[in-house]
Amino acid sequence: MDPSGYESTDTSGLIPFIDNDVFDFAYGDTDNDERIIDAQYGSTALYVDGEDKLFGVNFADGRIKGYELEFYGSDKTFSAMFCRGNEMYGVNDFEPVGAEIVIDNATGLMWQQSDSLEGLNWEEALAYAEGLELGGYRDWRLPTAKELQGLVDYTRSPGTTASAAIDPIFSGTGITNENNEADFPWYWSGTTHENWENAEWAAYIAFGRAMGYEDSAWTDVHGAGCQRSDPKSGVLSENTTDFTYAASLDGLGGGYYQTDAPQGDAARVYNFVRCVRGGADGPDADTDGDGLTDWYEYNYASDATAMGAKADSDGDGVSNEDECTAGTIPTEEDSYFHxxxxxxxxxxxxxxxxxxxxxxxxxxxxxxxxxxxxxxxxxxxxxxxxxxxxxxxxxxxxxxxxxxx
Structure with a gap:
């Protein structure tokens, strides 16, 4: 639960974006002039575009951003969490499947190679995924925030490689950003970004510049590869209390920004979509040993152990086990091998x-x-x-x- 705008200093009823039954966690120390949301954990990833920003995870507000190492004239400090082992974690293993699909053998996820070609609000994005038929598959969905973040390539950015922060095996639609620059889109996830007031925002990943209106200028405030959130629907207006409109530096373009964000995070309602299918640890893993791969069960039942192999989930006369073998959809009665x-x-x-x-x-x-x-x-x-x-x-x-x- 994001406490941004939360006026009390009592954090007992707040829920952080980390399991605090397992990990120690503390919100910002308000008695030491910190905000509740000052709970940023540093990573080893420097922003490749100038390297003056360090990507970090904020377990208080659920965002991933590039934080300026010299923040308002002082050295920025971070909390630290250390790990060991599995140095290959997060390393993608992409393989094209035809011209429309890319599989990541490291995760078992199958990705849309291109994107929606246009910006959509969140409800339209859900409908786009629901209606997508690609490569013979009809079970595409919006990725979770974690899944989508797993595509970020921190060695790439619009300013250094003239590309989105993603492996070039993927294609992406070019856009013009708030500062009238050639840029790349932000992409919706299927993850709601809940705050203490409502659940009207959804998380996105910025594969292009993460624009903000700071010091009366549009600039890349948090870096390509960050995770923020936007309203799921609506029209951003000069008359709203949450957003303000600002023109670009040369008077062209421009856009809305969040007036209560210290760096004036740009706000967009219409973001792009790159769909995914599958899930779990890999295409061949089978946690419960029932003959149905985790990928298959996760995709159709959202749980790697939820489906019965001998059951017939869609009543088409073919068992889930046989549909898994054939690669057909066990939740659609008109999808079966014949x-x-x-x-x-x-x-x-x-x-x-x-x-x-x-x-x-x-x-x-x-x-x-x-x-x-x-x-x-x-x-x-x-x-x-x-x-x-x-x-x-x-x-x-x-x-x-x-x-x-």
Whole structure:
């Protein structure tokens, strides 16, 4: 719970953005001229654009920002939390899947390679993800704040690499920011940023400059790669009490900023979307050993141990286990592995079946079921969403079946 604007000094009813039953945590010391939200923890990541900012996590207000090392003329101090082991944590292992999808083998998440191409409010962003069909998949969603933050490449920024702070395997739409500069968007997460008054804001990650209106000028106040929040909907207006409008330095562009933020954080209602699917620790992990991968269970039940392998969640006559094998969606009754049709007149010339990404198939034939099936071809690569196999037409009458390898 974000206590920004909280007027009391009593923090007993506040909930920090860290498990304080496990970790020691303290809000800012108001008796020592600190704000409640002065609880920033430093990291090892310096902002690559000038390196005068250190990225840190604020466990009081839930934001990740680049903090100026010399803050208002004095040296900025941070709390510290130390760790050891697993030096590969957070290192992405990206692999393209066709032209539209990128899989991160380090996390098991599958990402949209491009983006929404336009800014959307949060409700529109949810609807965009719900309606997205990409690479044969229809189960795309907004990423959580943690998932989206995991895409940030702190070696890149608009000012140093003329790119967004993300691996160049991804493409992104260019924008013009509040200072009339060529820039890159902020992207919505599906995570609500709750404060002590309401839940009307959602977290976003700035893959472009994190603009603010400070000292009567628009500037990159917190760095590409920071995490902040914006209103989920509405129209920012000069007449609101929360936001003020300011033109850019040359009189072009301009935008709204938060009047109660010390560095005048820019406020936007329309941010971009990069969708994700999957989840858990990796594509092949299976925590409960039921034959359903964690990725599969997490994606369709939001819990790596929630689905029953032999159950039929969508009532289409196919078990969750068989749908997992086929790569189909166990919560949609019209998504299941089946033959899509035949072509030909006197003899069958082709056979088609519904297919999915990351699957290969075997086609078998039998002219007499009592003698069993023989393999026509194995290792047939997917051409999702439908495969069509051309037959040689030598059999006057035959039975065919397709197996998922």
């Amino acid at each position: 033959l899509a049709g035949f072509s030909g007149s006197n003899s069958v010339e082709s056979i088609s079946w519904v297919s999915e990404l990351d699957r290969t198939y075997t086609l078998e034939m039998s002219t007499n079921l009592t003698n069993g099936f023989t393999t026509v071809e194995s290792g047939i690569a997917t051409t999702a969403p439908t495969n069509t196999y051309l037959l040689d037409g030598t059999a006057d009458a035959a039975f065919y079946r397709v197996l998922v390898e």
